Amino acid sequence: MATVKDSVPHVVRTAHDQRQQGLYSxxxxRIEQVNSGIRLFRLYLDPEQTHFFQPPLRHLPGQYVDLHVPEIERVGGFTITSPPQTALRLPAPTPSTTTPPTAATFDDPHIELAIQNSPSNPPAAYLWKPPAEIMNAPVRFRVGGNFTYPPxxxxxxxxxKVDNVVLIAGGVGINPIMSMISAMDLQGARKLGGMPRRLRMLYTSKRGIDKDGRKxxxxxxxxxxxxxxxWENREKEVDMQYSFFETSLATREKATAMDDAPESSRLRVFERRIQHEDLFGALGPEDEREHTLVYVCGLPDMTDGFVELLKKTPGMDEKRVFCEKWW
Incomplete structure (x- = not known):
């Protein structure tokens, strides 16, 4: 993802992270304008580049790319938001296949990036040029990062043995979390790397207003x-609950679910920040936290505060609380 402090080069800040060998082309x-501050990019992989010393791209959910864009010397650091399955060219299913493939699995191999408008970050500024100027432009990248699922x-x-996963995202901190939950979803239930027995997703973000006054x-x-x-009606396979916390008090409309929503609700929306009680509830009972993993990614104050609290929470092993810092 784009850095908070653009003055600290991505390659310097992440110098000690693990990285794959070689550059991919x-x-x-594809360029999609999500809102006034974020664009989604689909980077299609070069099918001719695979050879004996450069195998097909296999990134882990949560990793980023060192991105090289035309005419810019500085390397950009951006999180991959797509699951690893979309980067692979898999064979078409045989007629005997009983489970239909997902569109993402059998699409042309690609990775997806969500780029925030950052004029002071040269690679991000390049990607925010008019789409017609950069569409079909060649780029190169290397995959790296330690914030991964599985850890x-x-x-x-x-x-x-992991049976409970808690994903916590704030703002653009959703980027690596989106890759993780997408990969779990595509893998399915009761499979290694797939949906765990219990999953809690907490996402907080502001909702902007465009120049025409629309949400x-x-x-x-x-x-x-x-x-x-x-997964709403499949509790016997996966007990998933997704909670969205909208903090844009001036722009919100009445939420679809409020703080008094029943605990059985799979999808909940709140008009407030994530509170400590939300974190404790997401972890589940103290005596059932032994095989729990927690991932946190957001702005500095949120990330630091939540990680410190979660590591000290009874029943939690601090080595199973992970965070991504891009500042």
């Missing part, structure tokens, strides 16, 4: 709602 093939610090045996879309709000709706 791609083409800007790099757990063994396969430890990860197989703008919040990044990924429709995708998250669709995933929550998909």
């Amino acid at each position: 791609a083409t800007i093939g 790099l610090t757990l063994s396969r045996t430890e990860f197989e 703008e879309y919040v990044l990924f709000e429709e995708r998250l709602r669709a995933i929550a709706t998909k």
